Amino acid sequence: MPLSDEWLKIENLQSYYGDFQALHGVSLTLKKGDVISLIGSNGAGKSTLLKSICGLVSQKTGSITWKGEDILKFPASEIVKRGIALVPEGRRLFPSLSVEENLVLGGQVARPGPWSLSSVYGLFPILSEKKTAPSTSLSGGQQQMVAIGRALMSNPDLILLDELSLGLAPIVIKDIYELLPRITASGMSAILVEQDVTRALGAASHFICMQEGRVSLEGTPMGFTRDQISAAYFGT
Amino acid sequence: MNTITRSTRLSKVAGVISVVLVAALIAVPWWAVASTEHLLAEFCIYLALASLWNLLAGYTGLVSVGQQAYVGLGGYVLFTCSVFLGLHPILSILLAGLAAALVAVPVAALVFRLQGAYFAIGTWVVAEVFRLSFAQMTALGGGSGYSLPVPIIKMLGDAKPVREANIYWISLALGIGALALVYTLLRSKIGLALTAIRDSEIASSSLGVKIDRIKYAVYIAVAALTSMVGCIIFLQKLRISPDAAFSVNDWTAFVIFIVVIGGIGTIEGPILGTIIYFLLREYLANLGSIYLMILGALAIVIMLTAPKGIWGYISKRWNIALFPVGYRINFKD
Amino acid sequence: MDWLNAIVQGILVGGLYAMFAAGLSLIFGVMRLVNIAHGDLIILASYLAWAIVHATGLHPLASLIIVVPLMAGFGYALQRGILNRTLGKDILPPLLVTFGLSVILQNGLLEYFTADSRKLDAGFLETSSFPLLPGINIGVLPLLMFVSAVAIIAGLQFLFYRTSLGRAFRATSDDTEIAQLMGLDNKKVYAWAMALCLAVVAIAGVFLAIRSNFDPFMGPGRLIFGFEAVIIGGLGNLWGTLVGGVILGVAQGLGAQVDPGYQLLAGHVTFLLVLAFRPTGLYPRVSG
Structure with missing residues (x-):
């Protein structure tokens, strides 16, 4: 079968944390180069969906196909080798590793591609000045850069960005979002979780609105009015 | 309508049976041969040690590998009170409980600074310190030990059968007493708090300080009772030495196996475990x-496949409990 | 002069205790596991060396070529086969499983090798010494033991902070979940850590077997020495374990100088004093 440009195909995904069901049958399709925004209120299941894709949530049924391969049961360490990277909510850098060690570890899977230490430092010049510093000594925005850089180092074909703006100053958020097109320029796909709906819709070609573990609305930002989106968001 | 109950028909039947059983056990000296009586006394001793260790490890999360410290301490207090003060053994047993409680206060202050598994080894070090210290006490026979003087033994009865019956009854009282303690404790508010900390991290952080105090109290109470069990052990053996008194194998390893195999964190587990062990x-x-x-391998296999032991497996499979400490919801359509 | 001698000899023995402690510290650092069978594994290594020396006539130190990889392989298999399944929020399973393992190892050694105590003969290494000061002789073996301990700790330190394996150890210890997103299989990382731990244990076991008699029941005592050195030095600090080992060795040496019966007691009491007055140890790990 020739590789279609439908890279990620999720069908009827149900995810659980112990006895608690967080996703109730989510489906989505992502093509090469797509940037999809995932919006929805707290607890709608956005982070769970990202974690299910990259393998951090293992209790799940349904199907997740990546480039024609069923990755539903794969452990996280195998999924990253196939080109899906996550920038986790809250950044979660390794505190006992320096900035550069965090980045190098991100590149451990050694996939070929444009991203390397030097290109990450090119994207975020401030990091090269701080490369020997402990990752926890950086400001929030710089830590977010390390987290993005760490994900890029694996040269993913799909990058999952979870709440990039959480806890950051508006000016820093603006800077980071301005860099996003440079990241996706090479044809990398992205799924973006963002609280700020305007920003989320501005950065994406498609959006998916989630509510209580289900998809409540999806399409292109142009295709719906704010009221329609707001209804899907709050469930009114 | 749905109802919430504590006891079930099974636990009520078990209650009736246990009353009959206890009566039969009290009557043992009149109907059983000496060897059976002896075996049952030993059974009660291990049942007591196992129930106490289970309370500590299974409910409070304090996994001690050093309970032999209190078994040995009890034994030595008994011998000291008997030899130097000429006290009646039953009085000595009570004093041993008191002494262990007093000793447990500073010991707890020290070992509670260690977390989790390090706590376990810390308690072991304390037991070693006790063993080495008693080995230095020449008045108590140093490393080679000491025998209980005959006049003291005779205080429990001139004739051997009388003495043995008395020792048996004390063992039985301690065995049932330990079980009763665990049972009442778990039915009380303290038990509810303990179950909460075991099952939920959020509960434990919100209960915070109170839980620390409960842990201290449980540790000290368990130390006191363990020490009283230690007295009866050496009253039966009639001789004490540091190596026997503070043996990690006899007083802790076997006890851990009993609890793990029977079912840690359940009241019934230590009973079943003691039966299996014997x-x-x-x-x-x-x-x-x-x-x-074989015992070691059995404990590993059970820990890996059924962490709540054989009783945990049985009670989950058939949803039964002999001691009604929890609440159950009866769904009716 | 006797006292000074006791201190010097205590420092050297401290090297051996640091070897007991380094492995404990390493696996606790990587996976928060405390292995109750640690001491019994040291004694297992002693017996392995003994069996190899008796079968091949190798010098005890040369037996390390076989004992180290054998123990490391055993560590890898043990972690993957059993210990990985015990790791989680609950501290009981790892504790009780390694406790069971300890009993199995002790009785297995007893069954196979009997209760007779044994010793490895390292020839001139054991008998040679040179004077440091009048009245104080340094044995070649204790010195070699101490130097090896320093080398092992320096090596572990290098591995931990300068190599990709060390990076994997630190990352997995920091955040297991995110480490998996970096392509690290935490179960394999843990297995490598245990392999490394048992490689150190193997060296400690061989030195122990050359230095003194050993029997199947010596394990728990070695576990306790290692544990005391770890706590005295400060959890999570490799050089701290060396300091802890030395303090323990000196305390025991001085205790023995007072009365042979006080040797072990002095070590334990020192540990309890540190616990009472410096509960985080002398060199606690500075968190970032």
Whole structure:
């Protein structure tokens, strides 16, 4: 079968944390180069969906196909080798590793591609000045850069960005979002979780609105009015 | 309508049976032969040690590998009170409980600074310190030990059967007493708090300080009772030495196996575990070290496949409990 | 002069205790596991060396070529086969499983090698010494033991902070979940840590077997020495374990100088004093 440009195909995904069901049958399709925004209120299941894709949530049924391969049961360490990277909510850098060690570890899977230490430092010049510093000594925005850089180092074909703006100053958020097109320029796909709906819709070609573990609305930002989106968001 | 109850028909039946059983056990000296009586006394001793260790490890999360410290301490307090003060053994047993409680206060202050598994080894060090210290006390026979003087033994009865019956009854009282303590504790508010910390991290952080105090109290109470059990052990053996008194194998390793195999964190587990332990010992003890390897392997297999032990498996499979400490919801359509 | 001698000899023995402690510290650092069978594994290594020396006539130190990889392989298999399944929020399973393992190892050694105590003969290494000061002789073996301990700790330190394996150890210890997103299989990382731990244990076991008699029941005592050195030095600090080992060795040496019966007691009491007055140890790990 020739590789279609439908890279990620999720069908009827149900995810659980112990006895608690967080996703109730989510489906989505992502093509090469797509940037999809995932919006929805707290607890709608956005982070769970990202974690299910990259393998951090293992209790799940349904199907997740990546480039024609069923990755539903794969452990996280195998999924990253196939080109899906996550920038986790809250950044979660390794505190006992320096900035550069965090980045190098991100590149451990050694996939070929444009991203390397030097290109990450090119994207975020401030990091090269701080490369020997402990990752926890950086400001929030710089830590977010390390987290993005760490994900890029694996040269993913799909990058999952979870709440990039959480806890950051508006000016820093603006800077980071301005860099996003440079990241996706090479044809990398992205799924973006963002609280700020305007920003989320501005950065994406498609959006998916989630509510209580289900998809409540999806399409292109142009295709719906704010009221329609707001209804899907709050469930009114 | 749905109802919430504590006891079930099974636990009520179990209650009736246990009353009959206790009556029969009290009457043992009149109907059983000496060897049975002796075996049952030993059974009660292990049942008591196992229930107490289970309370500590299974409910409070304080996994001690050093309970032999209190078994030995109890034994030595008994011998000291008897030899130097000429006290009646039953009085000595009560004093041993008190002494252990007093000793447990500073010991707890020290070992509670260690977390989790390090706590376990810390308690072991304390037991070693006790063993080495008693080995230095020449008045108590130093490393080679001491025998209980005959006049003291005779305080429990001039004739051997009378003495043995008395020792048996004390063992029985301690065995049932330990079970009763665990049972009442778990039905109380403290038990509810303990179950909460075991099952939920959020509950434990919100209960915070109170839980620390409960842990201290449980540790000290368990130390006192363990020490009283230690008295009866050496009252039966009539001789004490540091190596026997503070043996990690006899007073902790076997006890851990009993609880793990029977079911940690359940009241019924130590009872079932003690029965299984005595059966295994009866049939396999002549294998010597291989028998111990089997016990170790059994404990590992159970921990990996059924962490709540055999009783945990049974009670989950058939949803039964003999001691109604929890609440259950009866769904009716 | 006797006292000074006791201190010097205590420092050297401290090297051996640091070897007991380094492995404990390493696996606790990587996976928060405390292995109750640690001491019994040291004694297992002693017996392995003994069996190899008796079968091949190798010098005890040369037996390390076989004992180290054998123990490391055993560590890898043990972690993957059993210990990985015990790791989680609950501290009981790892504790009780390694406790069971300890009993199995002790009785297995007893069954196979009997209760007779044994010793490895390292020839001139054991008998040679040179004077440091009048009245104080340094044995070649204790010195070699101490130097090896320093080398092992320096090596572990290098591995931990300068190599990709060390990076994997630190990352997995920091955040297991995110480490998996970096392509690290935490179960394999843990297995490598245990392999490394048992490689150190193997060296400690061989030195122990050359230095003194050993029997199947010596394990728990070695576990306790290692544990005391770890706590005295400060959890999570490799050089701290060396300091802890030395303090323990000196305390025991001085205790023995007072009365042979006080040797072990002095070590334990020192540990309890540190616990009472410096509960985080002398060199606690500075968190970032």
